[in-house]
Amino acid sequence: MSTLNKVTLIGYLGRDPETRSTANGDAVAHFTLATTETWKDKATGEKREATEWHRVVLYRKLAEIAGQYLKKGSLVYVEGRLQTRKWTGKDDVERYVVEIIADDLRMLGGRNSHAEDAPEHKPEAEQSSAITRKSARPQPAEFEFEDDAIPF
Amino acid sequence: MSTLNKVTLIGYLGRDPETRSTANGDAVAHFTLATTETWKDKATGEKREATEWHRVVLYRKLAEIAGQYLKKGSLVYVEGRLQTRKWTGKDDVERYVVEIIADDLRMLGGRNSHAEDAPEHKPEAEQSSAITRKSARPQPAEFEFEDDAIPF
Amino acid sequence: MSTLNKVTLIGYLGRDPETRSTANGDAVAHFTLATTETWKDKATGEKREATEWHRVVLYRKLAEIAGQYLKKGSLVYVEGRLQTRKWTGKDDVERYVVEIIADDLRMLGGRNSHAEDAPEHKPEAEQSSAITRKSARPQPAEFEFEDDAIPF
Amino acid sequence: MSTLNKVTLIGYLGRDPETRSTANGDAVAHFTLATTETWKDKATGEKREATEWHRVVLYRKLAEIAGQYLKKGSLVYVEGRLQTRKWTGKDDVERYVVEIIADDLRMLGGRNSHAEDAPEHKPEAEQSSAITRKSARPQPAEFEFEDDAIPF
């Protein structure tokens, strides 16, 4: 019986992505993503907000895209899975960090939201996220919309 | 700027899947999936429910899995995208049908929910959905941070 | 045993929303949303794309927000459920239309993406989508664990 | 411009839920949820798996449902948002824990998956999750399926 572990975020990069390589040569990128919730306080009626920071990790193709086209302040859609990683600090205390291992990435902001060297008309991210899922992609049906007969 | 077209369903198969092949030899499977919403009528206080039927289409590996392990009444998780297809009936009237082109499939029911020849402990679907996304899957243990106190 | 019927879209409005009222006075808004997939043709290596049009329906508060702040070309995030509706055309032929009944709506575009009369700093949509889910929203700071080392 | 912070899980409860009350009398429930990913090791060809544990927190109505109907081993669908909470252990070391604050909960397992006192045919969870979203729920269209004319 299958399980599911999925995270979907739309948020802003807190800093430029950091890109490295793994031991076997794969690219890895990291960034933190801010999401902000706003609500009205029931008691005081005041508007309040809380920002949550998410640690996003990307590998290979997605890491390259992040390194090339994303920067501090970029607005992105990220889909991935939660993964907890154990690490030990200098103080020898064990800690856990929860990361989102991305498997989809889409740029959402306007021109000023991605890096200057981004391609004019077709960001590679679009292309690449399609590639990511290509194995499951069927030949799309040819389709034309004729709206007349349709009630709205 | 990217767009997103995603459907997520948990429901029951209305009939056994139908499996065919495309012109180029790829497997294709179809089934309809029922989801049911229940709510309490505000006026009368009575419990009401409505069932929605979804047309799911699967290609290649996912089609094979559906054909082998799913049957009428199976409970499944399906993820995919919406696609409208035009067709013309015997009456020469053009119609449109909306289908969910699946890119992930997970079996959720108990033993009696999948076909008798399904493997005892590890349904191939699990395996296969992992395969589907394998290109984006990093080796979880192979990467270690080398940062200081706070690893990002 | 529960089922799930969920759609998640990020796309562009094809036209300004149409707003009406139901018989009992609730606001209803409709718009169509375009999502575009791009991929590289395996055979020819050419870039191809297909646009899918989704019919989105919003009620009450979300309908008011759509009517006030969205317009042709707006980029939005929509979450909702699929619902098939039967209708009979002038030709007396029965047809089915699949709609997305929205239960969350978020504006994603820049300044030029929403209507001119939109509030400068706090679009009501943000506020409203928070309101929509308010019943489920806990007060984040008010709860503290009293466990030992590992809080669960 | 809105952001999004969403988690979707299907998994098994590691233990019975723990239920308490907040200072203001609201019910709170906690449980941990296991999701398991399986994949084939590229190098050795062996099947491998990794289990991830998620800390789920539920308030009010959802907390009551969890307390009443869920137990160790229950299979559930959970939707919510990520929230990081800071806490200080007995060793005076500050730590962070990431929790999923649930806003939807659906039972997925068979009879043996939920507590014995669960209602026979209509688990309250279904009802309640409908209630949660009731404000956004329109009157469902009457709809009947006539499959003959439809091409699959």
Add this chain to the structure above:
DNA sequence: TTTT
């Protein structure tokens, strides 16, 4: 550390 982001953004509106």
Add this chain to the structure above:
DNA sequence: TTTT
């Protein structure tokens, strides 16, 4: 009918 949108957008890049």
